[in-house]
Amino acid sequence: MATLSVIGSSSLIAYAVFQNIQKSPEIRPLFYLSFCDLLLGLCWLTETLLYGASVANKDIICYNLQAVGQFWRLEGPRLR
Numbered sequence: 001m002a003t004l005s006v007i008g009s010s011s012l013i014a015y016a017v018f019q020n021i022q023k024s025p026e027i028r029p030l031f032y033l034s035f036c037d038l039l040l041g042l043c044w045l046t047e048t049l050l051y052g053a054s055v056a057n058k059d060i061i062c063y064n065l066q067a068v069g070q071f072w073r074l075e076g077p078r079l080r
Helices: 001-017 026-052 058-079
Strands: none
Touching: 001 026, 026 058
16 A cells, blocks of 8 residues: 555656646645655555564664654645
8 A cells, every 4th residue: 555655646746747737726735745645655665664674673663653654644634
């Protein structure tokens, strides 16, 4: 699910940038939501990769990533 989120939001951001429509008032909220979704998906992917790895202080790293992910989950709707 995180992979699809990253792919989808990246494609929307790339389309908006290459077509130079990110400054349009109709597209700007979608652009910001896609950006937040991209960062949230990257947090989820990082957590998934760390879950199976043997890393020192993995619990602290995963906790901090979860906090950052929660921030992006809550911040996305506020950017509209």
